[in-house]
């Protein structure tokens with residue numbers, strides 16, 4: 001048995017053999033569908049890069065509470081500075097954002113800061129397809145969510161969105177990659193309307209963050225979104241989705257540090273200015289994001305984005321070649337929705353057959369019953385062919 005597993009076991013007490021615990025862990029892991037199986041088509045989160053995992057583990061026991069991990073905080077600031085440039089935020093010595101636990105926390109922090117600026121306002125305007133995290137914290141933050149309906153059940157209705165923004169609006173949420181199909185809100189129009197009413201603009205790029213700065217069509221609209229000219233207030237991006245980092249790695253960025261300062265709390269012990277939602281925070285996520293940035297650089301992330309988008313187009317083309325199938329909407333990022341033209345019953349039957357073969361694919365119920373397959377960095381062309389073969393057999 002390796003020595004470290006017996007570390008600090010209570011003396012004189014019978015404990016389970018650590019090797020037995022390892023065996024039980026292995027058995028538990030075997031219940032999960034492995035990334036390598038090629039069957040995982042249902043998650044925006046990723047199989048982390050081994051280097052990111054190594055960095056994550058190496059700094060897992062360091063605390064990012066101020067002054068408790070200098071190296072961790074430096075890495076965090078470097079990550080925030082680099083990501084800020086992807087979206088045109090002015091350089092502000094690392095105080096314009098932080099590494100958080102994921103998209104939900106990032107979205108929460110953004111609206112918490114908006115509330116601190118306009119305590120009297122409650123109204124939040126967002127597309128109907130926005131992520132459910134807003135519903136999650138609408139209660140504690142006392143928000144009034146006003147979801148904008150969709151045209152044909154699919155695309156956000158720009159006119160309704162703009163008409164809903166008014167002087168009572170606390171914040172608009174611009175979804176840049178909705179969780180189901182990667183749809184994007186009409187950013188320019190919404191930003192202009194929000195400016196007229198002096199409300200916060202939060203960009204939810206938890207999904208789309210690794211595509212917006214790199215795909216020319218999106219870069220034009222989002223590459224300077226946090227700059228003073230565009231004036232979006234905050235942006236969420238998730239390294240644990242398309243950034244190859246382990247789960248628990250998110251980032252929230254601010255265009256101006258005064259918005260982040262508004263949620264600052266002076267704490268007597270330890271003597272810190274706390275601006276984060278979490279108290280003690282592991283430096284693991286910041287180290288992972290930093291390590292991947294060192295390894296890949298912006299250009300590496302751009303190439304990864306191009307590769308995964310090409311794989312998604314390939315899947316969409318292969319699916320569209322089935323006369324029995326119809327693609328739902330237009331694949332924008334890495335998700336493809338499809339259903340059997342013959343009807344819902346047949347789509348459910350296809351879903352059941354694919355599930356029986358172990359494929360993890362998400363069924364969606366709106367606007368019709370359809371299946372959504374997500375392509376990721378861990379998806380190989382052979383995995384796509386395997387899925388196509390399975391669909392072929394199921395028809």
Ligand SMILES: Cc1ncc(COP(=O)(O)O)c(C=O)c1O
Pocket residue numbers: 044101102103104105107131133175177178179204205206207238250
């Ligand atoms: C657009 C969007 N926002 C927020 C989230 C929430 O992210 P997390 O699950 O990391 O909290 C997701 C997750 O899929 C998302 O797609």
